[in-house]
Amino acid sequence: MKKDIRILLLYASYGNGHLQVSSSLQESFKQYGVSRVSMIDLFAEAYPQFNELTKFLYRKSFTLFPHIYGWLYYGTKKMQHDSLISQWFHSFGLQKLEEIMAIEKPDLIISTFPMLAIAEFKKRTGSKLPLYMVLTDYELHNRWIHQEINKFYVASKELKNQIVHSGIPQNRVKVSGIPVKTAFINPSVEDSLHEIYGFSRSPEKETILIMAGAYGSLMQVKNICNQLAANEGLQLIIVCGSNNSLLKDMEKAFMNHPRVLLFGYYERIYELMSLASLVITKPGGITVSEAISLCKPMLLFRPVPGQERENAKYLSEKGAALISLNPIELIEQIKMLLRNPSKLTGMRSNLQLLRKQNASETIVIDILDDLDARQLLQPEIREERRWTQEVIY
Numbered sequence: 001m002k003k004d005i006r007i008l009l010l011y012a013s014y015g016n017g018h019l020q021v022s023s024s025l026q027e028s029f030k031q032y033g034v035s036r037v038s039m040i041d042l043f044a045e046a047y048p049q050f051n052e053l054t055k056f057l058y059r060k061s062f063t064l065f066p067h068i069y070g071w072l073y074y075g076t077k078k079m080q081h082d083s084l085i086s087q088w089f090h091s092f093g094l095q096k097l098e099e100i101m102a103i104e105k106p107d108l109i110i111s112t113f114p115m116l117a118i119a120e121f122k123k124r125t126g127s128k129l130p131l132y133m134v135l136t137d138y139e140l141h142n143r144w145i146h147q148e149i150n151k152f153y154v155a156s157k158e159l160k161n162q163i164v165h166s167g168i169p170q171n172r173v174k175v176s177g178i179p180v181k182t183a184f185i186n187p188s189v190e191d192s193l194h195e196i197y198g199f200s201r202s203p204e205k206e207t208i209l210i211m212a213g214a215y216g217s218l219m220q221v222k223n224i225c226n227q228l229a230a231n232e233g234l235q236l237i238i239v240c241g242s243n244n245s246l247l248k249d250m251e252k253a254f255m256n257h258p259r260v261l262l263f264g265y266y267e268r269i270y271e272l273m274s275l276a277s278l279v280i281t282k283p284g285g286i287t288v289s290e291a292i293s294l295c296k297p298m299l300l301f302r303p304v305p306g307q308e309r310e311n312a313k314y315l316s317e318k319g320a321a322l323i324s325l326n327p328i329e330l331i332e333q334i335k336m337l338l339r340n341p342s343k344l345t346g347m348r349s350n351l352q353l354l355r356k357q358n359a360s361e362t363i364v365i366d367i368l369d370d371l372d373a374r375q376l377l378q379p380e381i382r383e384e385r386r387w388t389q390e391v392i393y
Contacts, residue, residue, distance in 0.1 A: 004036060005034060005036065005107045005108070005371065006036045006037075006038070006104060006105060006106045006107050007029060007034065007036065007037040007038070007106060007107065007108055007109075007110065008038055008040060008100070008101070008104050008106035008108075008109045008110070009022045009025060009026060009037055009038065009039045009040070009109075009110050009111075009112070010022075010040055010041075010042050010109060010110070010111040010112070010113065010115065010118070011039060011040075011041055011042075011111075011112045011113050012041060012042070012043050012044075012113035012115060013041050013044060013051075013055065014054075014055060014058050014113075015058075015284060015286075016286070017136055017284055017285060017286030017287070018112045018113045018136060019039075019041075020179075020180070020181065020286055021112045021134060021136055021178065021179045021180075021286065022039050022110075022112050023039070023181075024179040024180060024181060024182075024360045025037075025110065025112075025134070025179055025360050025363060025364065026039060027182070027360070028179075028360040028361050028363075028364040029364055031361075031364075032364055032365075032368060034364075034368075038104055038106075040100055042093045042096065042097060042100075042115055042117065043092065043093055043115060045093075045096050045100065046092070046093035046095070046096035046097075047092075047093070066304035066305055066306075067305060069304065069305065069306055070304065070305020070306050070309070071305075073141065073305065073306035073307065074305070074306075076141070076142070076143065077141050077142060078142055079142050079143070080142065081116070081119075081142065081145055081146045081147065086142075086143075087120065089116070089143070090116045090117060090119060090120035090146070091117065091120060092115060092117060093115060093117040094117040094120060094121060097117045097118060097121060098121065106129070107129075107130075107371070108129065108130040108131070108132065108367070108371070109129060109130070109131050109132070110131075110132045110133075110134060110367070111131070111132070111133050111134070112134045112136060113136075114133075114141070114143035114144045116143075116146050116149075118131055119131060119146035119147075119148040119149055120146075120148075122148040123146075123147075123148050130150045130370065130371070130374070131148060131149050131150050132149070132150060132151050132152075132153065132363075132367060133149045133151070133152050133153070134153045134176075134178075134179065134363060135152065135153065135154050135155065135159065135178075136178055136285040136286060137155070137285040137307045137310065137311055138155050138156060138158075138159060138285065138288075138310065138311045138314040138315070139159065139162075139307065139310030139311065139313075139314060140159055140162040140163060140166070141307065142166065145163065145166055145168065147167075147168075149168075149172075150172065150370070151172050151173070151174065151366070151367075151370065152168065152172060152173045152174070153174050153176040153359075153362075153363045153366075154173060154174070154175055154176065155175075155176075155177055155178050155285070155289070155356075156175060156314070156354070157175050158314070159175075160173045160174075160175050174362075174363075174366055175356070176356065176359045176362040176363050176366070177289070177355075177356025177357075177358075177359030177362065178285060178286065178289040178356075178359055179359045179360035179363065180286065180289050180290050180293050180359070180360075181270060181290075182358075182360075183268075183270040183271075184270045184273075184290045184293040184294055185293055185357070185358055187270055187271075187274040187294060193271055193274055193275050194275065196271075197237075197261060197271075197272075197275065198261075199235050199261070199275060200235065204233060205233055205234065205235050205259075206233060206234055206235070206277040206278065206338060207234075207235040207236075207237065207275050207276050207277050207278075208228060208234055208235070208236055208237070208276060208277065208278050208279075208280060208334070209237045209239070209272055209273055209275070209276035209278070209279045209280065209281075209296075210224070210225065210228075210236060210237065210238045210239065210280045210281075211239050211241070211279065211280065211281040211282065211287065212225070212238050212239060212240050212241075212243070212246060212250075213239060213240045213241020213242060213243040213246065213265075220327055221246060222249060222250070222253065223327060224280075224327050224330060224331070225238060225250065225253070225254070225260075226253065227327075227331055228331070228334070229254065229257060229259065229260055232259075233338065234259065234338075235259045235260075235261075236254075236259060236260045236261070237260075237261045237263070237272050237275065237276065238250055238254070238260065238261070238262050238263070239263045239264075239266055239269065239272065240262070240263065240264050241264065241265055242264070242265050243264075244264065247262065247264045250262050269290070270290070270294070273290060273291065273294050273296055274294060276296055277296075277297075277344065278296070278297050278298070278299065278334070278337065278344070279291050279296045279297070279298050279299070280298075280299045280301055280324075280330070281298060281299075281300065281301070282300070282301065282302075282303065282308060283298075283300040283303050283308045283309075283311040283312040283315065283321075284308065284311070285307065285311055288300075288311055288315060288321070289359075291351075292320065292351055292354050292355055293355060295348050295351040295352055295355060296348075296351070297320065297321065297322075297337075297344055297347035297348060297351065298315065298320065298321035298322070299321065299322050299323075299324050299330060299333055299334065300312040300315065300316070300321050300322070300323050300324065301324045301330055302324070302325060302326070303323065315354075318350055318353075318354060319346065319347060319350040320347055320350045320351045320354055321347070322337075
């Protein structure tokens with residue numbers, strides 16, 4: 001029987017989503033008495049300079065050459081894990097992973113990014129180390145799949161069916177939802193937020209949250225915001241993220257506007273999203289999961305080919321979001337929703353059906369149950385898990 005368990009959480013920093021999912025899982029493990037959880041950006045550790053270059057190219061691919069990114073995504077979507085190119089991909093970071101494992105001595109590994117060096121390590125060495133994969137999108141790409149993975153945690157039953165169809169047994173795939181911060185699960189009271197941010201609570205005014213930082217065209221974003229700000233029935237929250245040039249331009253246009261709030265990078269997005277009637281965003285897996293958790297209808301603007309497009313198609317088919325391919329279509333869709341409040345109500349109802357309560361906790365409990373079955377769980381953590389579940393439920 002182990003005296004303590006060590007968990008290695010692997011992620012990548014292509015965008016902030018994989019890090020957020022890993023942090024959410026780490027926090028949930030702590031709540032259940034597991035404190036030795038190390039988070040490692042494996043690609044950054046293995047290839048620091050190449051990692052920075054690929055992150056830069058990844059960001060630019062969405063604006064400068066999205067169709068090339070889409071071609072690569074769809075061209076490898078059905079690639080089998082034992083193909084030559086897959087084995088080459090899986091070897092990335094393998095040497096560094098072995099060094100990290102020698103230091104960390106983990107009892108299990110969780111990955112929130114499809115970098116499968118550990119699966120390849122298990123295949124080559126015959127290691128029985130438990131390996132868990134947390135998928136962060138709503139559509140399957142075969143880069144997530146490997147027979148050496150003990151269990152997969154996914155966003156939806158449709159995604160589970162896709163994985164099962166690829167040859168993974170049903171009992172190794174669990175529909176958990178995608179982990180988000182606890183604040184998106186237990187949001188602040190909207191009335192107090194209206195007072196904090198100085199926005200009207202009038203039912204005659206709708207609040208739109210625009211996640212503007214991810215969009216490449218400054219002029220497009222500015223034109224969209226100008227048209228929406230001209231509508232006196234709307235209140236706008238514009239988040240520019242780390243896009244400082246966009247923030248400066250927005251400040252020139254809207255600094256003293258009574259119905260526009262501006263933010264750069266902002267930690268408490270959950271408060272801004274709680275205030276909103278509608279969210280305009282790119283369909284990244286984590287952002288849309290946050291909106292689903294708060295039941296906020298979405299307008300998904302210009303999803304690029306790849307996982308964004310597939311996430312957008314899934315949410316559109318479920319009646320939880322509309323897809324806007326250009327600014328004119330976006331404005332027309334907003335007008336349509338304002339004229340038809342029942343449409344917004346219906347979208348919220350559909351979001352409620354997609355909502356998964358506390359995905360992080362679901363995953364952590366399931367992994368701890370698996371460890372218990374493997375007799376890897378020490379009595380102290382078993383008791384902490386029992387007590388925590390009683391308090392929560």
